[in-house]
Amino acid sequence: MAAISESPVYRATTTAPVNIAVIKYWGKRDATLNLPTNSSLSVTLSQRSLRTLTTASCSANYPAADELTLNGKSQDIQSSKRTLACLASLRAHRQELENTDSSLPKLSALPLRIVSENNFPTAAGLASSAAGFAALVRAVADLYKLPQSPTELSRIARQGSGSACRSLMGGYVAWRAGELADGSDSLAEEVASQAHWPEMRALILVVSAEKKDVPSTTGMQTTVATSELFATRANAVVPARMTAIERAIQNRDFPTFAEITMRDSNGFHATCLDSWPPIFYMNDVSRAAVRLVHDINNAVGRNVCAYTFDAGPNAVIYYLEKDSEIVAGTFRSILGTELEGWSGPFYDAVKDIGSGVSLDQVDSRAVHVLKTGLSRVILTGVGEGPVSVEDHLVGEKGEILSTQ
Amino acid sequence: MAAISESPVYRATTTAPVNIAVIKYWGKRDATLNLPTNSSLSVTLSQRSLRTLTTASCSANYPAADELTLNGKSQDIQSSKRTLACLASLRAHRQELENTDSSLPKLSALPLRIVSENNFPTAAGLASSAAGFAALVRAVADLYKLPQSPTELSRIARQGSGSACRSLMGGYVAWRAGELADGSDSLAEEVASQAHWPEMRALILVVSAEKKDVPSTTGMQTTVATSELFATRANAVVPARMTAIERAIQNRDFPTFAEITMRDSNGFHATCLDSWPPIFYMNDVSRAAVRLVHDINNAVGRNVCAYTFDAGPNAVIYYLEKDSEIVAGTFRSILGTELEGWSGPFYDAVKDIGSGVSLDQVDSRAVHVLKTGLSRVILTGVGEGPVSVEDHLVGEKGEILSTQ
Numbered sequence: 001m002a003a004i005s006e007s008p009v010y011r012a013t014t015t016a017p018v019n020i021a022v023i024k025y026w027g028k029r030d031a032t033l034n035l036p037t038n039s040s041l042s043v044t045l046s047q048r049s050l051r052t053l054t055t056a057s058c059s060a061n062y063p064a065a066d067e068l069t070l071n072g073k074s075q076d077i078q079s080s081k082r083t084l085a086c087l088a089s090l091r092a093h094r095q096e097l098e099n100t101d102s103s104l105p106k107l108s109a110l111p112l113r114i115v116s117e118n119n120f121p122t123a124a125g126l127a128s129s130a131a132g133f134a135a136l137v138r139a140v141a142d143l144y145k146l147p148q149s150p151t152e153l154s155r156i157a158r159q160g161s162g163s164a165c166r167s168l169m170g171g172y173v174a175w176r177a178g179e180l181a182d183g184s185d186s187l188a189e190e191v192a193s194q195a196h197w198p199e200m201r202a203l204i205l206v207v208s209a210e211k212k213d214v215p216s217t218t219g220m221q222t223t224v225a226t227s228e229l230f231a232t233r234a235n236a237v238v239p240a241r242m243t244a245i246e247r248a249i250q251n252r253d254f255p256t257f258a259e260i261t262m263r264d265s266n267g268f269h270a271t272c273l274d275s276w277p278p279i280f281y282m283n284d285v286s287r288a289a290v291r292l293v294h295d296i297n298n299a300v301g302r303n304v305c306a307y308t309f310d311a312g313p314n315a316v317i318y319y320l321e322k323d324s325e326i327v328a329g330t331f332r333s334i335l336g337t338e339l340e341g342w343s344g345p346f347y348d349a350v351k352d353i354g355s356g357v358s359l360d361q362v363d364s365r366a367v368h369v370l371k372t373g374l375s376r377v378i379l380t381g382v383g384e385g386p387v388s389v390e391d392h393l394v395g396e397k398g399e400i401l402s403t404q
Numbered sequence: 405m406a407a408i409s410e411s412p413v414y415r416a417t418t419t420a421p422v423n424i425a426v427i428k429y430w431g432k433r434d435a436t437l438n439l440p441t442n443s444s445l446s447v448t449l450s451q452r453s454l455r456t457l458t459t460a461s462c463s464a465n466y467p468a469a470d471e472l473t474l475n476g477k478s479q480d481i482q483s484s485k486r487t488l489a490c491l492a493s494l495r496a497h498r499q500e501l502e503n504t505d506s507s508l509p510k511l512s513a514l515p516l517r518i519v520s521e522n523n524f525p526t527a528a529g530l531a532s533s534a535a536g537f538a539a540l541v542r543a544v545a546d547l548y549k550l551p552q553s554p555t556e557l558s559r560i561a562r563q564g565s566g567s568a569c570r571s572l573m574g575g576y577v578a579w580r581a582g583e584l585a586d587g588s589d590s591l592a593e594e595v596a597s598q599a600h601w602p603e604m605r606a607l608i609l610v611v612s613a614e615k616k617d618v619p620s621t622t623g624m625q626t627t628v629a630t631s632e633l634f635a636t637r638a639n640a641v642v643p644a645r646m647t648a649i650e651r652a653i654q655n656r657d658f659p660t661f662a663e664i665t666m667r668d669s670n671g672f673h674a675t676c677l678d679s680w681p682p683i684f685y686m687n688d689v690s691r692a693a694v695r696l697v698h699d700i701n702n703a704v705g706r707n708v709c710a711y712t713f714d715a716g717p718n719a720v721i722y723y724l725e726k727d728s729e730i731v732a733g734t735f736r737s738i739l740g741t742e743l744e745g746w747s748g749p750f751y752d753a754v755k756d757i758g759s760g761v762s763l764d765q766v767d768s769r770a771v772h773v774l775k776t777g778l779s780r781v782i783l784t785g786v787g788e789g790p791v792s793v794e795d796h797l798v799g800e801k802g803e804i805l806s807t808q
Binding site (some may be wrong): 042075172227228229231232233237263266267270272273274275276277278280283284287290294386 | 527631632635636637640641663666667670671673674676677678679680681682684688689693694698
């Protein structure tokens with residue numbers, strides 16, 4: 001009896017970035033399809049600092065059920081409706097290709113083995129689901145050699161995690177809420193590339209671990225259902241801000257970009273506080289970061305930095321590279337270089353900066369609160385979208401590898 | 405040469421209470437007349453715990469300029485437009501009386517000497533201006549024997565400090581925003597007396613001193629001018645809540661009263677956060693109080709207590725006397741009796757209560773934050789309006805006395 005010949009293992013590997021919204025996604029008009037109540041806009045952060053690496057593979061050698069391994073841990077894929085929805089859509093697209101070109105291998109019929117790793121600790125409190133689902137969708141789309149554009153793929157990634165649709169592109173990305181009930185017009189698109197405004201930097205202040213108040217999916221449903229101020233935000237305030245911030249991005253107008261970013265973060269957290277029961281994501285450390293950003297802007301007489309807060313206490317502070325000394329220099333001077341995270345490519349480029357504005361010009365109580373309330377910083381900047389790479393997390397014979 | 409005969413010293417003395425709003429006053433449509441953007445409603449707190457004592461006197465013996473002494477300190481009355489406005493209105497009313505009855509002494513022509521003392525420390529962070537202006541207006545109106553009702557006098561007190569108009573009455577008091585440009589229909593009225601619902605209690609959690617973020621007059625103007633959510637609150641949300649909470653008070657329906665109170669406090673602070681630049685009055689200690697109130701309510705399965713926060717971090721927690729053990733007992737068990745303020749007539753009546761809900765049922769982090777973040781408590785309840793008393797702070801010959 002001849003040895004059974006091994007079937008081939010097909011592989012594709014991609015990286016995908018984290019994105020941080022400046023106009024916040026908060027509220028679903030359809031929870032199953034992940035359709036939002038309002039459009040949102042984010043900055044894609046550089047994968048030189050933060051990225052998910054994902055290999056999608058398929059082979060007739062694999063067990064019949066699809067497999068997913070995240071950060072070394074096998075996941076129960078059947079219990080994740082969102083993952084199943086993404087994979088079903090991707091397989092359907094592959095099947096269309098196979099139906100029109102019978103010479104193609106029937107990959108849609110093969111079990112998948114997907115392996116994914118983040119290069120940043122979950123403990124950093126950064127939403128990893130956006131990068132994770134973007135990488136999963138991009139990797140499987142590459143494995144299947146799908147012709148769909150990133151915007152078309154965003155419709156699939158959105159079903160995994162709403163904000164994931166914005167991680168399929170680099171630079172400045174809008175997620176259009178859309179109007180159709182089936183969500184087919186709820187798509188992400190690049191409103192400006194990284195190259196249009198490459199000077200954008202982001203300093204992430206990671207607040208010492210505290211359990212999240214309310215998970216974001218639950219939180220946004222509570223807000224939509226109970227906040228009496230929310231409809232005004234979704235229907236009137238955000239649409240005007242989307243128009244204004246897109247114009248600011250086109251014009252590389254940082255002061256306007258900054259004000260809209262800060263106001264939208266505040267307005268989002270205001271609707272959380274107005275929810276019933278109320279939701280608090282910002283704490284006293286977050287408030288100290290807000291105060292210091294306003295103090296720095298007041299000290300220099302223009303908006304050189306802007307804070308934004310997602311569904312947690314961490315601050316992300318945007319600024320332009322030319323203002324690195326005023327912004328990163330001031331925060332480094334406040335926080336001290338002993339704090340973890342003053343490292344990496346974006347820091348190496350500016351590490352000789354001075355100490356920024358005089359600490360006489362900023363609130364001393366806020367300095368104390370911030371100094372004692374952070375676990376680390378991450379210095380990064382605007383970056384590109386997913387990149388196809390050869391660092392496979394699945395070997396040629398289908399074995400799971402690890403970069404860790 | 406005969407001795408110059410001394411002219412008489414006319415005197416009247418009143419006490420006035422503090423009030424704590426459950427539907428918040430935030431926003432002026434006219435800053436000079438102190439006309440609000442929305443109606444508000446408060447509970448008058450018992451003067452057995454907190455009160456201002458004010459004597460108004462007048463005499464031809466006094467120097468020509470009106471004088472005001474607050475807590476032992478002479479005030480520059482000419483620099484306080486608000487005080488001048490109140491005194492001018494009161495004098496005009498007296499003059500009307502004198503014009504119609506020539507037998508009356510011409511008090512309106514005499515210099516005033518007003519002396520006022522609070523029985524609570526300014527450091528307690530309780531807004532003393534409401535009680536102060538209510539006492540001033542009530543005392544001068546008594547001195548002048550004005551026939552105006554408390555509601556008519558509220559028009560005058562409002563010009564001193566908006567919320568002062570609600571301290572001219574006891575029980576449950578609404579301040580109707582009114583519509584007229586001259587403010588003549590912007591008046592306070594008792595919607596229910598203390599006797600209608602005497603069981604209401606208030607536990608004030610005084611947060612360890614921290615400088616106020618933004619004074620309330622400046623803060624509310626910022627909110628009106630900049631918050632994109634504020635108009636929805638003022639025009640739609642508050643009017644509906646006023647109707648609903650008045651009904652809850654009429655029906656002595658505490659669970660409904662509680663929910664509206666908490667939601668309105670949250671909504672008010674939401675519009676502060678939505679202001680530009682953002683205004684934060686609540687801090688992590690305030691958030692801990694919010695959490696514990698929700699935990700206590702969840703533990704017993706109904707709203708037995710309700711928090712509300714003014715323009716500062718202190719929590720006022722309303723509850724009914726029958727739930728003293730569940731509410732005051734739990735907070736006493738959390739805070740310990742070493743903390744200042746577990747005393748006074750309202751405490752004496754319940755000091756044998758047990759320890760309330762099990763601390764296993766409340767958030768342990770919130771317990772820790774609250775335990776370490778308060779400077780004292782004040783246990784009080786709903787009370788009556790200003791009371792005419794004989795404890796004059798000005799002697800028979802016009803000399804300033806003191807109770808302190």
